[in-house]
Amino acid sequence: MRRFAQLMELLALTPSRNRKIEAMAQYFRETPDPDRGIALAILTGALTFKNVKPAILRDVVLAEVDPHLFALSYDYVGDLGETIALIWQHHGGTEPLPSLSDLVELFNMTSKAELPRLIGSLLTRASINERWALVKFATGALRIGVNARLAKTALAEMSGIGLQEIEEVWNGISAPYPELFDWLEGRAERPDIDHTARFHPLMLSNPIDEEKDFATLDPAEWVAEWKWDGIRVQIIAARGKVSMFSRTGDDIAAAFPDIVDNVFGDGVLDGELLVGADFEPLPFNDLQQRLNRKQASMKHLQTLPAFLRVYDLMFQGGTDIRSLPWRERRQRLEAWFAAHPQTRLDLSPIVPFENWEQLAEIRRRGAAEHGHEGVMLKLRSSPYVPGRPKGLWYKWKRDPNVVDAILMYAQRGHGKRSSFYSDYTFGVWKGNEIVPIGKAYFGFTDEELRQLDKWVRNNTVASFGPVREVSKELVFEVAFDSAQQSGRHKSGIALRFPRINRIRWDKPAAEAATLEDMQVFLSAT
C-alpha cells in the first residue's frame, strides 16, 4: 500500500503527462503480480467494491466526528475522500497496511455489518498519505488526473507494445491481468481473445472547420447522415449471445433487454441508442431516464422502448471487415438488414446532397424542423479506424441557440475548482422577477473563471451554505442545444447542454431575455 500511495500522490501532483506515464510504467515494472494488476484495475476504473460506498466511509467518520464540523470541512476541502482522510483523528501507523490484493480480499469477504469496523481500523493503521490513497482505492473516486487510457499508455510505454493492440485485448481480460503482464513482458503470446468477448474501440469524428475544410473537400467523395441525439453503442451478436457496450467499453446490456433480446443475425454493429416507439426518437432527456441504471423497469420498457439506429458494420458474422472502405461496409450492412429482418434495429439513412451549400441548408432545416443535432460526414473510401483519425469522419453540429441570461446564484466547484465559485445558475425575466432557466459550469477560460470568482465574491447579497446569491447584474450569453418543457423548474423550461458562450460584462441586466423570448426555442424542438 505504501508504494501505491506514493504512486497516487505523484500522479495527483505531477502536472506533466509524460512523468505520470513514466511513474506508472515504473510502478508496473517494479511491483510483483498480483498487486500491480490490482493497481491497474483501480487506475482504469475496472475494479470497484460492491459494498464499499462513499456513504459507508462517511458513516464511519460521522460516528466519531460532529456532523456540522464534518460538513464545514467538506465544504472547504471539496473532495469527500480527502476530507475523510484528513479529518480522521486516530493515527496508529505502526503496523503496515495489507497489500493491495489482500485489501481486495478483505473488502470482498467482509460482511456489510463488519465493514465499518474494518474501515475504521485500516484508516487508523494508515499514515496520512496512505489514508488518502486508501480512501481513493476503496471508493474508486480517484480524481488524480489519470484515466484508463493514460494507464494503458503506461503499459505501452513499459512494454513497447502499441496502445491500440492493448486496447484490442483489454475488454477480454480482467484483474489482476496475469496474462496481460506475461504478454507485455515477453513471456507469453498475446492473450487470445475471441472477438465476440471484447469491445472493439470505436471510430470517432472530428468537428469540421467550416472556414477551412470545405474548400478542400470534394462533396462527391463524401456521404452524409443525420447526427442522432442518443448515445453511441456497439452490439456484438454471436451464436445467440448479444452484448452491448457504451462508447467507453462499459457493458450496458443488462439495462436494455428490449434491444439485446431482439437482435437477429451475427455481427458487430456500430450505432446510436435511442428511445421511442416505431423508430421515432424521443428527446435525449427521455433516453437519459434509462441510462445509468443497472436494470430497466417494466414501466420504462413500455413507455420508453429502446431501439438502435445502425450506421456501421464492423464484423460481418465472425469476419472482421473494418479494413474495407465505408461504401463496401455499407453495402454489406444493407444486405445484412435484408437477410435478417429486425424489430429494434434500423438503418441510419443516407442524406443525399450535391454540394456543401445544399448540405448547409439541409442541416439548417433539419435543426429547425426536426431538432436534429447536425450532420455526420464520412469519407466513402475510408476504412473503419479505431480512435479519432484525422480527415475521415467529421461532425458538423447545428449552430447553437443562444440567450442572454442573468447570473443569479454561484456555487463552489469541486476538485480542482474547490476554491472557485464556478457553477452558475442563471435566469431570464418573467415580468419584474427573474426565474432560473439553467445551470452551467463551463465555457469560460481559467482567466475568466478567476474574474467571475472575484465578481461573485464582491457582489454577494446572501449565502446559503456553499451557494451565494449575487446581485442581479451580470449577463451571460448562454449557448444551448435545445430547450424543453420542464415541470421541475419554476420557469417551466429546461435547457440541454447549456454552457457559457460569452460573459457580457457590458450588457445591462434589463436587456437580458424574457421568458416569452424563450418560447421560440420550445416550438423549434
Add this chain to the structure above:
Amino acid sequence: MPTPFLDRDLRVTPIDAYIDPPVPRARAIITHGHSDHARSGHGAVLATPDTIAIMKVRYGEDCAGRFQPLAFDTPLQVDDVTITLKPAGHILGSAQVLMEHRGQRIVVTGDYKRLRDRTAQPFELAECDLLVTEATFGLPVFQHPRPLDEVARLLRSVATFPDRAHVIGCYALGKAQRMIALLRDAGYDAPIYLHGAMIRLCELYQERGIDLGLLRHSLDASKGELAGQIVVAPPSAIKDRWSRRLPDPVLAVASGWMSVKQRARQSGVELPLVISDHADWNELNATIRESGAGKVWVTHGREDALVYQCRKLGLEAEPLKIQAFEEGEEQEGLDE
C-alpha cells in the same frame, strides 16, 4: 465575568491602545512582524525587541513615531492595566498579549503555534478569562504532520531528481528561516540559495543568533549550478519570470494549506510540504481548554467551526470580524 476591558476592534479601553491595528493609531501593541499585524504609521509601538527590529527592516527606521521594546514575561504597568508579552512560537519575536485589569485577565494570542521551532521563542500558555484566539486552521481537517517527516520527503525528492532544482515557496518572514533551520537540523549542509526578497530577513535572523548555515543569493549561481540544489523563494516569484532561471524546477510549497492535495494540485504545486507556523485544530482546541477561559473570541481565519466547537463545550464564543483583515480571507494557498 464583567464586561471585557477590550473591545471588538481589539482596543484596550482603559489605556486607549490597540492590538495589531490595521490603520494608524496613537498607541499600538504589535504581536509580530507579519504585514497583516504590523503596519507602519502608528504613533507609539509597544512590541518585543525582535519584532521592532523586524518592523524597522521591513518598513524603515521611522515606521512609527516611537518604539518601546518590552522583553518577554516582563510585566509592564500602564495606568491600571498590566501588560505582559508571552512567547507565541509563531515567528521570531512573536508574542501573545496578556493584559490584567481589576482582576480580569485577557489574552490576545496573535498568530501562534505550539510545536518546537528553534527560530521562534517557544509558546507559553497563559491562563485567562477571555481568550482572543486566531483560527487560521480552524477546521478539524487541519492536523499538521511532524515537520521532520515533511523535510525528509523534501530531501528524498532532492535525491531522486539530481538534475532538477527544488524551489520552495514560502513566506519571506518566518517560514523561510524555519524551513532552512529544519533542513539544517535534518543534516542538510549544502548551501541554500535565496531569492533576493529573503536575504535581508535571513541576515536579521542570523544577526539575532539563529544559525541558518551557508546561504547564497540565487542570482550568483548559474543555471547549471542550481541543479540538485534547494532554492527558497516567495510564492509569488515562483510563477514569475524569475523561476525561468532554474533548471526544470520541482515546485514545493511549505504551508499548512498544503495538506489539501486538491488545493496543491490546483496551484500547480508538485511537492506540497505541510509545514505551518500556525496552531492546527488540535492545538487550537487544547489552548482554549488549557487557558481556562470562559469566553472566547475567534478571529483570523475559519471562525465558524471553532466558535461552534467552543459553544458545544459550553463556552461563550463569538467570531470577531476585523474588517481590514477580510481581504486575506481567501488568500489561502500560499502564504500565511
